[in-house]
Amino acid sequence: MTKSTKTILWVFFLIVALVQLFPLIWLIDFSFLSSNEFYSSSVLKWPSDPQWQNYINAWVDGKFLRYFINSTFVTSVTILLTVILSLTLGYAFTRMQWKLRPIFFTIILLGIMIPIHATLLPNFAIFKALGLTNSYLGLILPYTAVSVPLGTFILTGFMRSIPKAMEESAVVDGANIYRIVFQIIAPLTAPALVTVIVTTFLNCWNEFIMASTFLSKDALKTLPFSVMNFAGQYSSDYGSQFAVMVLTSIPAIVIYAIFNEQITKGVTAGAVKG
Amino acid sequence: MQKVFNNKMAIFLFVFPGILLFALTFLVPIVLSAYYSFRDTLSPGTPSAFIGFANYTQLLLHDSRFWLALRNAVLLGLGFILIQHPIAIFFAIMLDRLGGKAEKWFRTIFFIPCVISVVVISKMWLSLLDPTFGAFNKMLDSLGLGMLKHAWLGDSSTALISMLFILIWAGFGWGLLFYYAGLKGIPDDLYEAASLDGASGFRLHWRITVPLLSPVITVQITLAMITALKQMETVFLTTNGGPGDSTQFLAVYLYNKAFSASQYGYANAISILFIIVCLLATYISNKLTRSDATEF
Numbered sequence: 001m002t003k004s005t006k007t008i009l010w011v012f013f014l015i016v017a018l019v020q021l022f023p024l025i026w027l028i029d030f031s032f033l034s035s036n037e038f039y040s041s042s043v044l045k046w047p048s049d050p051q052w053q054n055y056i057n058a059w060v061d062g063k064f065l066r067y068f069i070n071s072t073f074v075t076s077v078t079i080l081l082t083v084i085l086s087l088t089l090g091y092a093f094t095r096m097q098w099k100l101r102p103i104f105f106t107i108i109l110l111g112i113m114i115p116i117h118a119t120l121l122p123n124f125a126i127f128k129a130l131g132l133t134n135s136y137l138g139l140i141l142p143y144t145a146v147s148v149p150l151g152t153f154i155l156t157g158f159m160r161s162i163p164k165a166m167e168e169s170a171v172v173d174g175a176n177i178y179r180i181v182f183q184i185i186a187p188l189t190a191p192a193l194v195t196v197i198v199t200t201f202l203n204c205w206n207e208f209i210m211a212s213t214f215l216s217k218d219a220l221k222t223l224p225f226s227v228m229n230f231a232g233q234y235s236s237d238y239g240s241q242f243a244v245m246v247l248t249s250i251p252a253i254v255i256y257a258i259f260n261e262q263i264t265k266g267v268t269a270g271a272v273k274g
Numbered sequence: 275m276q277k278v279f280n281n282k283m284a285i286f287l288f289v290f291p292g293i294l295l296f297a298l299t300f301l302v303p304i305v306l307s308a309y310y311s312f313r314d315t316l317s318p319g320t321p322s323a324f325i326g327f328a329n330y331t332q333l334l335l336h337d338s339r340f341w342l343a344l345r346n347a348v349l350l351g352l353g354f355i356l357i358q359h360p361i362a363i364f365f366a367i368m369l370d371r372l373g374g375k376a377e378k379w380f381r382t383i384f385f386i387p388c389v390i391s392v393v394v395i396s397k398m399w400l401s402l403l404d405p406t407f408g409a410f411n412k413m414l415d416s417l418g419l420g421m422l423k424h425a426w427l428g429d430s431s432t433a434l435i436s437m438l439f440i441l442i443w444a445g446f447g448w449g450l451l452f453y454y455a456g457l458k459g460i461p462d463d464l465y466e467a468a469s470l471d472g473a474s475g476f477r478l479h480w481r482i483t484v485p486l487l488s489p490v491i492t493v494q495i496t497l498a499m500i501t502a503l504k505q506m507e508t509v510f511l512t513t514n515g516g517p518g519d520s521t522q523f524l525a526v527y528l529y530n531k532a533f534s535a536s537q538y539g540y541a542n543a544i545s546i547l548f549i550i551v552c553l554l555a556t557y558i559s560n561k562l563t564r565s566d567a568t569e570f
Contacts (some may be wrong), residue, residue: 007420013380020446024398025407039406039407045391085292088287096284096288098280108296111300125319146299168275206390206391210391253294253389253390257382263451264381264451
């Protein structure tokens with residue numbers, strides 16, 4: 001490719017990237033404005049007097065810290081459980097020999113196709129009867145159940161490409177099945193595990209509909225509710241609403257910035273192996 | 275070795291917790307849902323009478339909303355396939371040509387909307403498309419296109435297309451990433467051979483890239499249809515199905531029936547049909563696409 005084509009391509013991408021990010025730039029820009037400045041005719045507006053108060057409102061009235069801690073706890077436990085269950089299920093489906101294997105594998109994969117929204121209503125009834133609504137477990141259980149099928153699918157694909165010789169030599173050295181799975185297979189599947197972790201993180205961290213159905217107790221709510229807190233009484237205070245949206249987005253963007261390379265690698269590995 | 279792989283105790287320990295969790299949160303609820311779907315339950319746990327297939331006949335024969343919701347899902351899915359995916363493929367090819375640091379940077383930037391919470395995305399677009407202070411109408415004004423100004427999500431003629439636009443914006447990064455990953459798996463020497471034969475530019479990609487990407491494309495088309503069927507959060511948080519059912523989707527409909535309209539039994543019938551529709555859609559697209567996957 002010639003240098004000039006490359007430059008044109010570069011400029012083209014730069015423009016598209018700006019267009020793509022425009023909504024977010026606008027969000028950040030307007031989070032520094034006072035509400036009466038919203039109605040001016042300009043599309044973007046340099047804040048003459050940046051309203052830091054908006055961010056204080058967002059932090060305090062959005063109950064940011066409380067919800068952030070809840071999100072972190074629920075997401076971490078979900079990720080841990082998802083990794084362990086997907087790893088053991090994946091291993092049992094690719095290497096272990098047992099009769100019911102194809103049936104159980106199909107059942108687990110059905111989980112990818114069944115919409116969670118369809119299980120929302122009965123789960124609400126069950127969780128209510130079991131006293132699981134308004135508990136961390138009431139989110140962790142369905143989040144894990146939703147994440148495990150995809151995790152198992154990604155890991156089985158990856159494990160099939162690992163040569164059995166690894167396990168054979170471990171058996172010769174006297175390792176038992178549990179050591180093989182957790183000390184030999186787990187590190188070997190690390191790239192796929194990172195993909196599982198990141199997709200689980202993104203799904204659970206931003207999940208809203210199950211959380212809003214199963215939780216009513218304020219002390220347990222997760223990060224998306226920070227934004228929802230501004231829907232009622234603050235609905236005309238746009239500046240604070242925008243500030244809370246910016247704050248809510250920051251953790252996921254930071255995590256993404258750190259794991260960006262692994263996401264691409266994971267997807268690439270998945271796409272090529274199909 | 276066989277002894278290790280046949281370890282019954284290990285198999286049980288590996289499989290039981292996952293299957294149990296799955297049974298408790300998927301299979302039991304679906305059975306319960308089927309049970310409620312044959313009753314006239316108003317809210318979970320209240321006494322109710324068995325009414326046979328009444329909910330289902332009402333839904334399939336007399337409920338135009340149900341069919342509207344399905345139609346909207348099909349339209350949205352077609353929108354994804356005809357607009358979002360060609361754009362994603364085009365950008366993946368261009369990105370692959372770009373190379374170097376810039377390639378990595380732009381790939382990263384395009385994915386950013388995908389990591390943002392659906393609540394933020396919905397509220398943000400609600401504001402962007404707001405008729406009074408939204409940036410979109412202001413932009414039309416400054417371009418001298420003020421006559422196009424519009425309550426984009428509030429008008430039933432533009433609500434669904436606006437929804438498609440929001441969802442394309444939010445999901446573009448995933449599509450791009452999948453196609454980009456698929457491209458990276460195509461060996462370079464195929465392109466070299468084709469350019470020796472005189473193919474170049476658009477023809478080169480039409481003849482080589484698109485056919486070789488077809489396994490990825492077919493999977494993505496299936497996923498696009500399923501994504502359209504499962505659409506809920508963005509709709510729920512922006513238009514809640516309105517105005518006048520123009521953005522109605524099955525998941526939104528069943529949620530509102532259960533929790534706002536107190537027709538829990540009826541909502542469960544929608545749930546069961548919803549599951550059947552999703553499984554059918556997966557089955558059909560698998561059947562349609564499996565045969566022509568290209569190997570390389």
